[in-house]
Amino acid sequence: MVDFGVFDHLDRRAGVPDQTIYEDRLRLISAYDEAGIAMYHLAEHHATPLGLAPSPSVFLSAVAQRTTNMHFGPMVYCLPLYEPLRLIEEICMLDQMSGGRFEFGVGRGISPFEVSYFGIDKENAGPIYLEAFEALKRGLTSDVLNFEGEHFHYDDVPMVVTPVNKPHPPMWYGVATPDGAAWPASQKINVISNSPCEIARSATDQYRETWDREHGGPVTSKLGVARHVYVGETQAEADGIAGRAYAAWYENFIHLWRKFGVEDPAYASTLETARERDAIIAGTPDMVASEIERQIEAAGLNYFVCRFAYGDLSFEEASGSLDLFAREVMPRITG
Structure with a gap:
């Protein structure tokens, strides 16, 4: 079952007020919920037109009110x-x-430039991340938080607000290479990859091998890929x-890389190249279903x-694509 x-x-959509972008997206998210989409994932980016949700929790608090069944994060x-500590409380x-x-x-x-705007050296981001993760996980699973680290220190902090999900809400991790799949598998963390199918397959194989070795039994995590999708009446x-739309998205994506004089090769710059790399699926409902x-x-x-x-993409274009997807693509794949 998929x-x-x-x-x-x-x-950002050039020339469209941010207030309109936010409201249009919330309307679309309500449509995702009605269409039976299981989960909405929101990126976090800073100082770039690639992401207008630098504080994901703020936007997601609105998502909580606009949806009924769909999970999100x-x-x-x-x-x-x-x-x-503050993030633990927001999550709860x-x-x-x-x-x-x-x-x-x-x-x-993913972007060293964004982290540097906060005064964090990219070499230090890894150790800070690992320590923050341990503190976060401990706080979500404890009545009182005690933690001693190089960057964070907590003594007897009462966890007054606790999560509904026990021991903590489900977690997700982005996987770019097969080697990156072992850690989330060891932690039973769901994964999503942007990589082409061949690389993604190596990653899911590694995930399943690690899971079998460390946990045994069937994999219960989600193993996914993310793709740009557009469904139209004709090819x-x-x-x-x-x-x-992809060309406009790419300009948003590459903005900071160009600002700092770096051309990032990780993403295709054109529809044709993106299609070759399995990164975009655009076509009729039948074509999209077959490719998925x-x-x-x-x-x-x-x-x-x-x-x-x-x-x-305008709200009308995105919602029209979603409507075709929900009516003619999803039933074919989910049965």
Whole structure:
């Protein structure tokens, strides 16, 4: 059984007021919930048009009020930028406010430029991240938080607000390489990859091998990939709209890399190259369903994450694509 999720950078649409972008996205998120999407994942970015949710918890508190069944959370909280005690309390609040529908990703932050704006050297981000994660996990599973580390120290802090989910809400982690799958498997953490199917398959194989060695039994975590998706009535319509929107998204994505004189090769710059790398699926409902089925099999997935809103897609274009996806693609795959 494969579940569907949504990943969202909440990137800027040029010429559209931020207030309109936020409200349009919340309307779309309500539609995700009604369509049967299992989970909404929100990125965290800073000082870049790639992400208009630098404080994911703030936006997600609105998501909690606009949805009923769908789970949601950040993908990821950039832990080096957080004071763990305050984040523990935010997580517990969101889990309580949503009736146990909150889940969260953890990471050190993909962009060294964004972390540097906070005065954190990229070499120090890793150790801070690992210590923050341990403090976070301890606080979520304890009545009283005691922690002694190099960066964080807590003595007998009462955990007054606690999560609905015990021992803590489900966690997520982004995996870029096969080697990166072992740690989340050891922690029973769900994973999502942006990598092409061949690399993603090596990662899911590594995950399952680690799980079998350390836990035994069937894997209960979600193993997914995230792809830009656009569903149109015709292939020509889908290619035209998706190509335009992807180009706008890429300009948002590359903004900070160009500002600092670095061209990042991790993402394809055109629709054609993105399609070659399994990064985008654009076409008719039949084509999109067939390609998703192929990727699920090729990458060994039990979870498929779509980006329905990106670049300069209007609310009408994104919601139209979602409607076709929900009516003609999802039933074919989920049965």
